[in-house]
Amino acid sequence: MLKDKIIKNLQKENFFVPGVLLMLVVLAYGLLIPWMGFYWDDWPFAWFLKFFGPTEFIAMFRPFRPFLGPIFQATTTLFGGGPFTWQVIGLITRFLLSLEVWFVLRLIWPIQKQSLMWVVFLFTVYPGYQQQWVALTHVNQELIPLLWLIASFGMTAWALRHGRYTKRLTVLAIILQAMGLFSTEYFFGLEILRFFFLLAILAETITNRKDLLQKTGLLWLPYFIVWVLNAVWTYTYHLSTAYASYDVSILSSSTLSPFALGNELISTFSLSGFTAWLEAFNIFSTIDGTVTQSIALVILILSVSALFIVMQSLQTERIEPGTDQNDNWGVWAVTIGLVAIFAGRLPSWAAGLPLKLEFDYDRFFVSLMLGASLFIVGLATLVLQEGKRKIFILSVLIGMSTAYQFSVANTYRRDWANQQDFFWQLTWRIPALEKNTALLTYELPLKYVSDLQLTGPLNWIYAPDLNSRNLPYVLFYLKTRFNSASLRADKPIQLQYRTVAFNGLTSNSVVIYKEADGCLRVLDPIYGNAETVPGANLYLINAIPLSDPGLIITDAPQLILDDTLFGVEPVHDWCYYYIKAELARQQTDWDSIVKLYDQAQKNGYSASMPVENLPFIEAFAMTGDTDMAIKLSERTIKGQNILCPALGTLWKRVMQTQSSPTGIETMLQDECKP
Template sequence: MRRFFQSQKFIPILFSLLTILAYGLLLPKTGFYWDDWPFAWIAKFLGPSEFVPAFAPFRPFLGPIFYFTTSLVPPVPLYWQVFALVIRCIIGITAWWTFKQIWPERPRTALIASLFILIFPGYSQHWVALTHINQELIPFIFYLLSFGFTFKALRSEKPTTYIILALLLQICGIFPTEYFFGLEGLRFLFLFFFFQGNLIERFTKTLKTWWPYLIIWILNAAWLIYYYKFGPYNSYEVTAAQSLTTLTFIRAVLDALWKAGFYIWIQVLVLTFKSLPAPASLLTLSLILLSFALLAFYLKNTSQPENDKEKTFPISLIIIGIIGILLGRLPSLAAGLPLTLQSSFDRFMVSMMIGASLFLLGIIELLFKDNRIRNYVFALVIALGIGQQFFNANIFRRDWEKQRDIYWQMTWRIPA
């Protein structure tokens, strides 16, 4: 049994189980929310093909994604919640594969980082499934795969195919939505810390590998400037860049680092303790304890020791994490939008997901040298993330109950 747990074949099973624990326990009691409704109406009454012209005035590259998914999944709430569960699991497995390409000699790092991303507690919009699967999560998968194929190309004797795949996936990840504009900086950082030598040698090697991706990044920047300032989307007023002062910028930076790097990981404790002894809070805390026990047992019996003598590695994770958080905040900050947790605005956390996860991982690696204690900390962080997502699910469950009650009142009281 222990050998099976340690095998690579068990990892997808682990991701599936944790996905169900975090996101699936209340799945039958959730439905459509907010922007899901107009999208569902378009899919049912106008047909999936209508998404292409519908998105043309503001996000023309997003329309094909909506067309594909709504052709695949009917506009039924339960179907989309199940689909969201599948997509979330795919994100975790994709992140694991990508980090294995970046750090093949560090299987534990790859696994823990991807588990942090799987349960990432700063992003509460999972249940607004029809909207956010298309708007953020699918492009995010493309970008993760692009990172992975970049490093697969570096270790391949015939890298051309992998480079082309990485470039195509980068296009699919960056052009549909401006959310991930800042993510490209992470590729540069991953490459910089991957190469050996002094700073100048590493910088030179990084540029030699990164320049094709840089060209696409520049093209995307030019496209955004044209489209949002001079093109069909000119009616959308973005005044943040004009009103952003040095002081407000510093505050926004510190706010993003505090929330994404620290607070979101313990937020569930604050939320549940405020509402004790409410049944939902007790259930959330019970799930955290159960998840911690299972994860601690798993990590204790499967932990693979790594080269912990390399003291610079946790520092590199922290640096990548800090810059990744700030790059992820850049698009929403430029638009003057707040980073408010437990609201629709925490959707901007999706672009900080990688940076925040690596930052916390680096902090834990740096502070806890004992492998046994470190595994307990990892288990606790993941368990808290599972608890946070269950807490979020219950909020959306209550919202769906209220919606159904309103619709029932309308059908019963309003004459046909």
């Protein structure tokens, strides 16, 4: 009896489709959200919200997307700016978006139940779009406008299908259309789908092609007018003095050349229609037995099994395999899918931005997800027909995509942990900082956030009571913000950071450096000169003379960080002792450095990179323990022979105040032979 009841419920699509969607959303995006945080533009948005309030979003977005500010204002007023809160909101929004797509597609093709289920399942876990966890940014900037636009399609289809409240539903559809299009340019091209959806519905009853096109055009006309108005407004605003973002390059001769257009069409089609799906299979290209891969394998098996069993046991009124009507839908799906792919690419192409399966360009796939999903299901319908083979292949594709999204989620989890670790190391080394100071580095080993975005949390930490629009601190990547001419002393540094501004000088800078496997370091002309970063980029080398550690307030108390953002203070491992030793060396407190080394050794820690022995070598030499200093020097050279010049300079500095230890020159000569 129970078994029959379960089977009966499974046969009710309104019961199991939301259940499957919820399963996919949780497995793909939700398992790791307790360990997720802020990424990309989440940080500056959260910082502005904290220090200036929700109304600040209006002014912040005025030069970029003036109708987007109210969305941020409304949602942050309701939900605040906590990272966990926004991860949950992102999860819910993604689930609702999938439900909405399913609802709308059923209005357009009501008898294609199974095929539409495949479309929405694939749409939910589309592997090309890998920025689900940039939640505060993308929920407001893309997902909410997309919800509105898809809802507008639904109102149009509902009015046509049911014939009731047509005028009211049309007005509502136009309002939702305007809200979806005017708030962001991401989905501008997708409006063309409404025409094809209307065409598909009307084609059921109108066989004359001319009548069909005329009727479709007439119904689409009010939406077309709004679309044209949006195009005119967007283009005009982008060319106005009020606009300050991406350049519009759609009319450039290089973009419109036949070769460039052909290349763009092929690239967009291959990336979104095939490569993105195949990307999901890479997670098992090498079997390494890691925990992440093991969990991904479980997710794959669970997803494939659930989908195959449910879809196989589904008993609905469906079209028999091989019928003309089924093939006809496959043609519709492939055609509309291709249109949606190219239409979704239009805004980012117009801005001259590349489409890539890498952060942060993969955000443009958000407008291609629906088209890619329609295309692949339509293709499967035409090639595979209905049956177990199609069910198995699509189940595997969805399962792989779900597992892949989980593996991507884990990279976000690691990056959040690395961000928190970076800021804790920064506060250990820099307890406080003089105002109008710029932190300079070539690049940090952080994947999902960049320099200007890190400027938000930097000021959150060092200027917790900020009440002006003069930004006291800024973090710059040398590789993107400077050229060789600007890396000179006393050159002005000016930054308009949305609605606040930073004004400083290159001479008021502190250069920091961090390798992925090493501890954070402050570079300077004495202790952290170019010899201590062998092989570093020339921009970093040229910036070291500008670094002024005197801007660091060394006697300030240890900062207390917000644990909801930066986590609890990490266990004091090697990097803590090393960083505190660097801070003590800045104050020439050699005895404290020796004590720090002894504590590290007692706790079982040793240098993660040979260069991190340098402050301890100098401290032992300065306090008379030359045997230990020489022993550490030998260990350092054997670990990284290229540090010989740095060690030579260190010992010369020691011998300016200490007598030359026996054997040091011989050791350096022997160990540092070319």
